[in-house]
Amino acid sequence: MVDDTARSRWQARYEQSRVRDADFTTLSGMAVEPAYGTDESEWPGQFPFTRGLYPTGYRGRTWTIRQFAGFGNAEQTNERYHMILGRGGGGLSVAFDMPTLMGRDSDDPKSLGEVGHCGVAIDSVADMETLFRGIDLGAVTTSMTISGPAVPVFCMMIVAAERAGVDTSTLNGTLQTDIFKEYIAQKEWLFTPEPHLRLIGDLMEYCAEQIPDYKPLSVSGYHIREAGSTAAQELAFTLADGFGYVELGLSRGLDIEKFAPGLSFFFDAHVDFFEEIAKFRAARRIWARWLRDVYGAQTEKAQWLRFHTQTAGVSLTAQQPYNNVVRTGIEALSAVLGGTNSLHTNALDETLALPSEQAAEIALRTQQVIMEETGVVNVADPLGGSWYVEALTDQIEAEANAIFDRILAMGGSPLTHADTEALAEATRAGENPVTRGLLRGIEDGWFMSEIAEAAFQYQKALEKGDKRIVGVNCHEHSVTHDLEIMRVSHEVEVEQVRLLAERRAGRDEAAVSAAIERMVAVGRTDDNMMEAMLDACRAEATLGEICDALRAEWGEYREPARF
Numbered sequence: 066m067v068d069d070t071a072r073s074r075w076q077a078r079y080e081q082s083r084v085r086d087a088d089f090t091t092l093s094g095m096a097v098e099p100a101y102g103t104d105e106s107e108w109p110g111q112f113p114f115t116r117g118l119y120p121t122g123y124r125g126r127t128w129t130i131r132q133f134a135g136f137g138n139a140e141q142t143n144e145r146y147h148m149i150l151g152r153g154g155g156g157l158s159v160a161f162d163m164p165t166l167m168g169r170d171s172d173d174p175k176s177l178g179e180v181g182h183c184g185v186a187i188d189s190v191a192d193m194e195t196l197f198r199g200i201d202l203g204a205v206t207t208s209m210t211i212s213g214p215a216v217p218v219f220c221m222m223i224v225a226a227e228r229a230g231v232d233t234s235t236l237n238g239t240l241q242t243d244i245f246k247e248y249i250a251q252k253e254w255l256f257t258p259e260p261h262l263r264l265i266g267d268l269m270e271y272c273a274e275q276i277p278d279y280k281p282l283s284v285s286g287y288h289i290r291e292a293g294s295t296a297a298q299e300l301a302f303t304l305a306d307g308f309g310y311v312e313l314g315l316s317r318g319l320d321i322e323k324f325a326p327g328l329s330f331f332f333d334a335h336v337d338f339f340e341e342i343a344k345f346r347a348a349r350r351i352w353a354r355w356l357r358d359v360y361g362a363q364t365e366k367a368q369w370l371r372f373h374t375q376t377a378g379v380s381l382t383a384q385q386p387y388n389n390v391v392r393t394g395i396e397a398l399s400a401v402l403g404g405t406n407s408l409h410t411n412a413l414d415e416t417l418a419l420p421s422e423q424a425a426e427i428a429l430r431t432q433q434v435i436m437e438e439t440g441v442v443n444v445a446d447p448l449g450g451s452w453y454v455e456a457l458t459d460q461i462e463a464e465a466n467a468i469f470d471r472i473l474a475m476g477g478s479p480l481t482h483a484d485t486e487a488l489a490e491a492t493r494a495g496e497n498p499v500t501r502g503l504l505r506g507i508e509d510g511w512f513m514s515e516i517a518e519a520a521f522q523y524q525k526a527l528e529k530g531d532k533r534i535v536g537v538n539c540h541e542h543s544v545t546h547d548l549e550i551m552r553v554s555h556e557v558e559v560e561q562v563r564l565l566a567e568r569r570a571g572r573d574e575a576a577v578s579a580a581i582e583r584m585v586a587v588g589r590t591d592d593n594m595m596e597a598m599l600d601a602c603r604a605e606a607t608l609g610e611i612c613d614a615l616r617a618e619w620g621e622y623r624e625p626a627r628f
């Protein structure tokens with residue numbers, strides 16, 4: 066008789082998979098299985114991937130240690146990247162300063178006092194070249210956290226890679242680009258949704274065709290959660306944003322098998338250990354079901370939800386800041402038990418300033434302790450089958466489904482999440498039911514007020530003492546001394562402005578103007594803008610010049626006032 070159970074199917078795939086050459090016994094030397102379950106339970110690597118994407122879990126490959134970093138100028142940040150890679154970081158993650166995030170040059174009057182403070186200042190390709198000096202962009206995966214001006218910043222990275230002699234079709238990494246969450250939570254947009262979505266469509270098309278391993282979107286719940294949402298809101302708003310990008314790709318005629326693997330995710334790991342694990346597990350299975358059943362994705366890679374996690378910045382306290390190491394360790398463990406693909410652990414001083422080198426190293430080592438010492442990498446989805454975790458996974462999924470139904474209703478759709486066939490039909494007919502709900506919710510300020518209400522309820526619970534934070538509303542007495550915190554000198558701004566002027570003086574102004582004009586002209590057609598934007602970057606146009614030209618063309622978005 067052929068043994069055809071879920072367990073045996075998993076076993077067969079496990080045996081065909083590559084497993085790391087490592088010791089997978091417990092600390093005391095006990096042998097453990099790569100995964101546990103019953104004959105017919107879902108196993109790791111099986112649809113809908115609640116238990117993880119791979120039959121091997123972390124035995125195949127551990128998560129990427131990807132520490133978000135950037136400060137001062139490109140030179141200083143480049144040094145930090147060499148430190149991170151030198152001490153075992155697995156990938157890079159660029160934090161930009163506020164002017165860059167808003168598409169402004171360092172010498173823009175609006176940038177005054179902000180240059181290099183919350184991240185690195187990037188004005189042009191020359192800065193990108195410095196940022197990645199000595200780092201092989203063809204070998205290291207690089208994430209860039211930027212959404213409003215994501216596309217021109219990405220073009221600058223491509224040109225920097227070209228100049229370094231890298232075959233750009235092999236670039237691998239992630240660009241955040243998630244404009245929906247900007248309107249919902251983070252507020253770093255440039256234009257109204259329509260031109261942003263057009264640019265994102267151009268980017269998705271370009272990546273799917275030219276740079277297939279690159280992930281042009283990191284659909285982000287992190288900022289939604291940090292703004293005060295509940296775990297279920299974070300999950301549902303983020304996945305709905307993801308569905309919006311799927312509708313965008315499909316409405317542009319792109320092949321879902323090619324573009325869906327480029328949609329990656331980014332979640333928060335807050336301090337409620339089990340709730341977070343349940344959230345990550347639910348995320349994978351909701352996404353896989355919608356991708357297969359509503360959007361018609363056939364291959365596993367197109368059904369997979371791959372995600373990066375960052376421990377919760379908002380859970381860190383200025384009071385007794387060393388306790389933040391403990392919080393971060395627990396949060397990181399929840400991300401790992403939830404099967405994260407990539408992880409950032411916050412530094413203990415991040416509630417006060419950008420991390421000092423010492424704090425950044427402790428944050429990195431926190432991940433390494435979990436990875437190397439605790440044995441949690443030995444068994445895939447070790448909490449699968451726990452009565453509590455499974456029930457919580459179902460519960461958070463049900464809450465998310467209720468939120469999807471509200472979003473669909475806001476967009477005027479009579480359908481619910483359960484009407485899979487009809488949703489598929491509406492999508493094929495180009496009705497974009499989720500996107501319509503998203504845009505209406507943004508316009509009406511619905512997402513913001515839902516988040517604000519959740520934040521308010523939590524704050525009330527804190528003030529009543531129902532929810533407790535050590536050092537803040539309980540156990541307040543402490544002998545902890547103040548931390549030495551990192552400060553970025555004003556000299557950085559002065560020098561960056563000087564450098565920018567020098568670079569402007571050395572370029573061919575006529576070529577810059579012509580390239581920008583051509584980019585704007587392409588923007589008036591339905592053609593893809595990527596090549597024209599790449600040419601503007603090759604001509605040394607600055608980020609501010611590119612974005613200003615587009616602002617002049619498309620106008621700026623102003624959020625409707627709400628009371």
Ligand SMILES: C[C@H](C(=O)O)C(=O)SCCNC(=O)CCNC(=O)[C@H](O)C(C)(C)COP(=O)(O)OP(=O)(O)OC[C@H]1O[C@@H](n2cnc3c(N)ncnc32)[C@H](O)[C@@H]1OP(=O)(O)O
Nearest residue numbers: 119122125126129158208210239280329371372373406407
């Ligand atoms: C708060 C702050 C702010 O706003 O200020 C921010 O936003 S910070 C935001 C910072 N954001 C980020 O850093 C985003 C980071 N995101 C990413 O790195 C990506 O999007 C990611 C989540 C998909 C992770 O990508 P990654 O390259 O690190 O890791 P992957 O999971 O893709 O794994 C790399 C390769 O190994 C393969 N692989 C992995 N595990 C296994 C396994 N067990 N068996 C076989 N193969 C495996 C994968 O399929 C992939 O290959 P193949 O490619 O062939 O399939």
